[in-house]
Structures are given as structure tokens and as C-alpha cells.
Amino acid sequence: MEDIQKQVDTRNIALKKVGIKDFKCPISVLDRENKSQNTIAKIDAAVSLSHDIKGTHMSRFVEIISEMDRISPENIEKILDNMIEKLDSESAYMKIDFDYFIKKLSPVTKIESLTDVKCYYEATKDEEFKFLMGVSVPVITLCPCSKAISEFGAHNQRAVVDILVDMNGLVWIEDLVKIAEESSSSPVYPLLKRKDEKYITEQSYLNPRFVEDVAREVALRLEKTEKIRWYSVKVESMESIHNHSAFAYTEKSYI
Numbered sequence: 001m002e003d004i005q006k007q008v009d010t011r012n013i014a015l016k017k018v019g020i021k022d023f024k025c026p027i028s029v030l031d032r033e034n035k036s037q038n039t040i041a042k043i044d045a046a047v048s049l050s051h052d053i054k055g056t057h058m059s060r061f062v063e064i065i066s067e068m069d070r071i072s073p074e075n076i077e078k079i080l081d082n083m084i085e086k087l088d089s090e091s092a093y094m095k096i097d098f099d100y101f102i103k104k105l106s107p108v109t110k111i112e113s114l115t116d117v118k119c120y121y122e123a124t125k126d127e128e129f130k131f132l133m134g135v136s137v138p139v140i141t142l143c144p145c146s147k148a149i150s151e152f153g154a155h156n157q158r159a160v161v162d163i164l165v166d167m168n169g170l171v172w173i174e175d176l177v178k179i180a181e182e183s184s185s186s187p188v189y190p191l192l193k194r195k196d197e198k199y200i201t202e203q204s205y206l207n208p209r210f211v212e213d214v215a216r217e218v219a220l221r222l223e224k225t226e227k228i229r230w231y232s233v234k235v236e237s238m239e240s241i242h243n244h245s246a247f248a249y250t251e252k253s254y255i
Contacts, residue, residue, distance in 0.1 A: 025040070042098070045092075047093070053088075080124070101117075108195040133165055142156035157238050157239055162232075162236075168227055183217035215235045
């Protein structure tokens, strides 16, 4: 059959990325406690396309992704190399979104439950391999201004801490989750009894944080982590007394 994708294109425009988006499949990721964890991934995969080639072969992305086993930086680099070879390209890209589950004890009653963290790996391969790991961690922020000006109480809300890191060694997802939670007014928990709820409410009140405070606290902790060469931090607070959110962002410059 005729290979339409391989036909010559005369418009002289190269494309940075062509590929597939939101392809779902089961994967196994590294787990600090249990060595591996099975979850479901949503994958974007792409390659660059030369100016003189009409199109890429989309089915080959699915074939290559379907051969994946456990996901790790080393395995992802092999997948990108495979994409470059089989799709006759100069560069490849992949983003893998997945839910990661961590066991968590309620703060007072010590009841165990599972909490999920939104995570992703993002990788590119051209002349070199670049791998980034991202997490989105739900936390609580309590407003320092509200506490200072009120006779009693203060408004608080759920916030999300997004951390993206470039590593020169193994950094566990749990490490980044801990950094996010320790930088906030309080962690959130999937299961709380009344004693736990009382503790969280009072703990947040004693530890007020603006989104600016959380972003800076996260950055300070990441700076102390030797295995992280670059990071970005975004904190978004879904304000409980406003019909909008508040956010703060920072990142480390590459040296």
C-alpha cells in the first residue's frame, strides 16, 4: 500500500512536535516503600518532523508505548531512542501523567489510608537526554492577614503546590510531597476523625501562610536538596472568601 506519510512536502516548514496525546495505558512506577506501584498513565508522545516529510506514522507511537514495562528515567530514554529510530526523527518527547498513592496516618488517631498525588514525568531526547519530574500536592493555607485583623478565626482553604525538578540523582516522589506539606499551614488527609480535625484546624491557625510564604519555603527546602539541579514552584490557593484564586511562582536559574 502507498505510504502517504512518506511523501515529500514542498512547503518547507519543519514541525517541532507531532504525535499522540492523552493515550492511556497501565504502567508500573518506582515506589519507595514497595519498590513498584501499578497505576494508569495518560501519555503524550511526539517527535520532530523534517520540513520535507509530509507526516509521521502515528500508529508507531502506540506500538512503542505498548512495549513499556516499569517506568524509570533509564527506560524512558530507551523509549525516546526507539521513537527517534523508528520514526526517522532527530528528537523525541514524552510526558507521562499518573496518580501515585501514598499511605498516610491521620495525625492523632493514627488511622492509615491512601492519599493520591498527581505526578508526571516529562522527557526529551535530541543531542542529550533531559528528564523532569513533577508533583501536584494538595495542602492547607491559612491567611496571616485574616488572622491578624480578626477578633477570632481566620479564613483557610485548600491549595495546590506544584513542584517540577531536574535531578542529578534519585529523588523520591515522597520527598517532594513532604517538602510541600512542611511548607504549608497543614497537610490534607483522606481520612480524619474528630480529634484529627480539631488538630488540623488548630495547627493551621498556629501556622498561617500566604501563597508567597509557601512558595518561598518550598524553594528553601529544594535548595538544600543536593540531588536537585533545577526546580520550579507554583502555589495556587483556591480562596474561600473570593471568587478567584491566588498564586505565587518561582524557579531556579540553570548555572
